[in-house]
Amino acid sequence: MSRRTFLKQAVAGSTGIALLGCKSDGISPTPASGGAFPRIISTWQHGLAANDAAWKTLQSGGSGLDAVEAGVRVPEADPEVRSVGYGGYPDREGIVTLDACIMDAQSRCGSVAFLRDIKHPISVARLVMEKTPHIMLCGDGALEFALEQGFERENLLTEASRLDWEKWKETSEYRPVINIENHDTISMLLIDGQQNLYAACTTSGAAWKMHGRIGDSPIIGAGLFLDNEVGAAAATGLGEAVIRTAGSAMIVEAMRHGMSPDEACRMVVERISNLHKNDPDWENLQVGFIALNKRGVYGSYSLRPGFDFAVTDKTTPSKMVKAPYALG
Numbered sequence: 522m523s524r525r526t527f528l529k530q531a532v533a534g535s536t537g538i539a540l541l542g543c544k545s546d547g548i549s550p551t552p553a554s555g556g557a558f559p560r561i562i563s564t565w566q567h568g569l570a571a572n573d574a575a576w577k578t579l580q581s582g583g584s585g586l587d588a589v590e591a592g593v594r595v596p597e598a599d600p601e602v603r604s605v606g607y608g609g610y611p612d613r614e615g616i617v618t619l620d621a622c623i624m625d626a627q628s629r630c631g632s633v634a635f636l637r638d639i640k641h642p643i644s645v646a647r648l649v650m651e652k653t654p655h656i657m658l659c660g661d662g663a664l665e666f667a668l669e670q671g672f673e674r675e676n677l678l679t680e681a682s683r684l685d686w687e688k689w690k691e692t693s694e695y696r697p698v699i700n701i702e703n704h705d706t707i708s709m710l711l712i713d714g715q716q717n718l719y720a721a722c723t724t725s726g727a728a729w730k731m732h733g734r735i736g737d738s739p740i741i742g743a744g745l746f747l748d749n750e751v752g753a754a755a756a757t758g759l760g761e762a763v764i765r766t767a768g769s770a771m772i773v774e775a776m777r778h779g780m781s782p783d784e785a786c787r788m789v790v791e792r793i794s795n796l797h798k799n800d801p802d803w804e805n806l807q808v809g810f811i812a813l814n815k816r817g818v819y820g821s822y823s824l825r826p827g828f829d830f831a832v833t834d835k836t837t838p839s840k841m842v843k844a845p846y847a848l849g
């Protein structure tokens with residue numbers, strides 16, 4: 522797409538005009554989504570197994586909150602998923618640190634950030650919401666709270682991730698890298714049979730980040746946001762860019778004012794694009810969003826190709842949908 526076309530589309534998107542010419546590789550473009558509930562959408566390929574677990578939880582009578590928690594626990598425990606929980610890439614010191622948050626239909630929320638040695642940060646985030654007067658705990662405080670609640674302390678650095686870290690150190694000169702390949706958070710949005718919304722997000726964050734770095738994923742409004750009157754949205758990609766625009770909250774607000782989930786995601790991606798297009802690391806910047814409105818219509822948009830997400834509802838078997846994107 523030429524810069525001129527992109528800018529033209531950016532204007533159309535920001536004024537809420539129908540989407541024209543967005544790219545989606547011709548496969549399941551998200552504008553085709555009609556409303557359905559219950560429905561679950563989750564970022565990336567690992568969203569399929571997560572959605573299946575969440576769907577089973579709903580079918581067996583669990584709440585939407587139980588379902589999103591159970592769903593994202595699947596990639597958290599899977600050592601093959603290198604961007605979430607156990608087996609996630611470590612920071613530049615070789616330590617795996619995790620960010621997660623959860624939100625329910627009453628706008629209650631809980632979050633943990635810069636948490637180490639605990640395999641299921643999403644479950645700790647839920648307990649922060651349910652058992653403390655706070656919303657967010659981080660670092661040692663989050664770890665102490667988790668241990669008090671009976672979570673086990675375990676080493677999350679698998680041999681595979683340790684070896685990749687050793688290799689990274691050889692050439693990196695110990696600099697954190699920004700790279701579109703090295704972060705794949707799971708964010709899950711769910712609408713239940715009563716049209717109530719729930720959401721969860723969990724990640725090991727950007728690989729090789731500085732020790733202590735916290736991304737967008739545990740920040741309510743940035744990596745994830747939900748308003749049960751309107752809809753929910755969540756982010757993947759470079760957290761620093763998402764935080765600067767309060768991305769997920771903006772999408773929900775745009776939906777409140779009449780945008781479709783696709784249009785709202787696109788509007789925020791374009792805002793991020795405008796802020797970052799002169800950055801030295803522009804070529805490596807990727808951000809993507811998913812959104813689900815109160816009628817169960819989903820949408821998505823990403824800056825660059827490659828972002829996809831899993832959709833599960835009762836009319837279709839779970840499927841992957843490619844997000845439309847701005848830059849080819």
Ligand code: SD4
Binds near residue numbers: 707724744757760
């Ligand atoms: C972060 N946003 O820590 C996360 C990483 C991510 O898909 O989303 N990956 O910046």
